[in-house]
Amino acid sequence: MAWCSRRTSATVSGSRTAFLARLALPDARGRWIEDAAILVEDGRVLEVGRREDVDLSGFDRVDLGRVAVLPGFVNGHTHAAMSLLRGFGDGLPLHAWLERVWSVEAEMDQESIYLGSLVGVAEQLASGITSFVDFYNVEPMLRVLREVPARAVLTLAFMDRVEYMEEESWRRARSVGDYLSMVREESGGRVELALGPHAPYSCSEEMLRTIAELSRRHGLRVHTHLSETREDVERVLGERGRTPVAYLDGLGLVGGRLIAAHGVHLTAEEMRTLGSRGASVIHCPRSNSRLGVGVAKVDEMIRAGVNVGLGTDGQASSDSLDMFEEMRLMVYLQRARAGDPSVISARAALEAATIGSARAAGLDDVGTLSPGRRADFVVLDLSSIELRPAWDLTTNVVMAAGRADVRSVYLAGNRVVEGGRPLIRGLEEAADALEAFRARFAASGGAR
Known part of the structure; x- marks a missing residue:
């Protein structure tokens, strides 16, 4: 069975469109614009300003109503196909959880991964995520992205120290x-490729050196899991005699193309190295909390010059791909860890979920609604009780709003979510197929 985007009401007429909104936030670092007009031509932003200050002649007008428009979120680290494993292995520590996950993944076929990826992309769109960095199988997700015009970085995964992946990695x-x-x-x-050594402990040194050379040769980003648990750090120290960052740095992998997921147990020295090399860390607060691995020192990373983005990780460790939940928990956990409510602002969380993740991914045409960038944006219903009263709307968006407040989502000026529902035909059937996969695996004696 094939799934495809529904085109009938999802595409605005004409190539020049003015979207009118009560409020718009072009950039997480800026201010809200009242009575805003967002001018879009051929899927790109031309201008954002007060409607009385911009020339609307020659543009089709779409009045979005009493809404707030903001840039689409950029998910800096996810495993979208793990919709297949939602609710799996709860209560297990990371490495015991990984062993069980890998036992299921070894049995997955490409069609199941495609269906899981499709559901994962739809789930992201529903929560306002319009671009993402995925770490899973490239071919099934590329098949999804032929149908759904999101911006993405697909990570080609390697872990030659894991038995079922050794030959495939090479x-x-x-x-x-x-x-x-x-x-x-x-x-x-529209889609980029990244190289994904799973982690310093799951790849051989030979593999890591090979990836470093391939990254240099092709100009590709390197996406890895870094210092997620104390056990990860201790294993690398024991095997290599160096911290994970020092080990990767010695292999030529630490630089502006590095996307390091988690970084929960980085030392101050490692943070300074990452910052001085222009590397990025993707903070995944819900996954880290669910697996009990700790709380990353995000404020210290930022002070050390590290670019910090925000990611959902996969549904098997975060339960849902919801950037509102990630932003909110980022703020709560950082304030609780530091004992200081000023250590991370709501605005900083929104910046991480847009500009920070876009910079990490090397996607310079998303993350803001600046002229020349893709017209990827989220439309929030200002009649929602979570957004009122608007003493500080940015705080309300980050600390109170959620997926239920998303009225619509646009990719390159085309509506892909309407009334909170992704416009993807066959989505319910795809979700049913995920349940059928679980039932088949359980019936064969697999993990539950």
């Missing part, structure tokens, strides 16, 4: 050029 390393051509040609440049 096959992928030999085929990076083919993957790169496939991604670029099939997406028209």
Whole structure:
């Protein structure tokens, strides 16, 4: 069965459209614009300003009503296909949880991964995520992105120290050029490829050196899990005699192309190294909390010059792909850890969920609604009780709003979520297929 986007009401007429809104926030670092007009041509932002200050002649007008418009969220680290494993392995520590996850993943076929990816992309769109960095199988997600025009970075995963992936990891390393051509040609440049050594402990040194060389040769980002648990750190220290960051740095992997997920147990010295090299860390507060691995020192990373983005991780460890929940928990946990309510602001969380993740991913055409960038935006219903009264609307968006407040979502000026529901045909059938996968696996004696 095939799934495809529903085009009938999702596409605005004409290539020049003025979207009118009660409020708009073009940039998380800026101010809200009242009675705003967002001028879009061929899927790109031309101008955002007060409607009385911009020239609307020649533009089709779409009055969005009493709403607030903000840039689409950028999910800096996710495993969207893990919709297949939502609710799996609750209460297990990370490495016991991973062993059980890998036992299921070894049995997954490409069709199941495609369906899981489709549901995961729909889930992201429903919560306002319009771009994402995915760490899973490239081919099934690329198939989804032929149907859903989101901006994405797809990570080609390697873990040659995990038995079921050893041979496949080296096959992928030999085929990076083919993957790169496939991604670029099939997406028209909308989707990028990254190299994904799973973690310093799950890849051999030879594999990591190979990835460093491939990254240099092709100009590709490197996306990895870094210092997620104390056990991760101790294993690398024991095997390599250096901290994880020092080990990766010695192999040429720490630089402006590094996307490091988690970073929960980084030392101050490691943070300074990451900051001085221009690397990024993607904070995943819900996943870290669910797995009990600790709370990352995000405020210290920022002071050390590290670019910090925000990610949902996968549904098997965070339960849902909801950036509102991630922003809110980021603020709560950082304030609780530091004992200081001023250590992280709501605005800083919104910046991490947009600009920070976009910078980490190397996606310079998303994250803000600046001229020339993609017209990817979220429309929030200002009649929602969570957004009133608006003493500080940014605080309300981060600390009180949620998926239920999303009225619509646009990708390149085209509506892809309407009334809170993704406009993807066959989504319910795809979700049913995920349940069928679980039932088949359980019936075969697999983990539950």
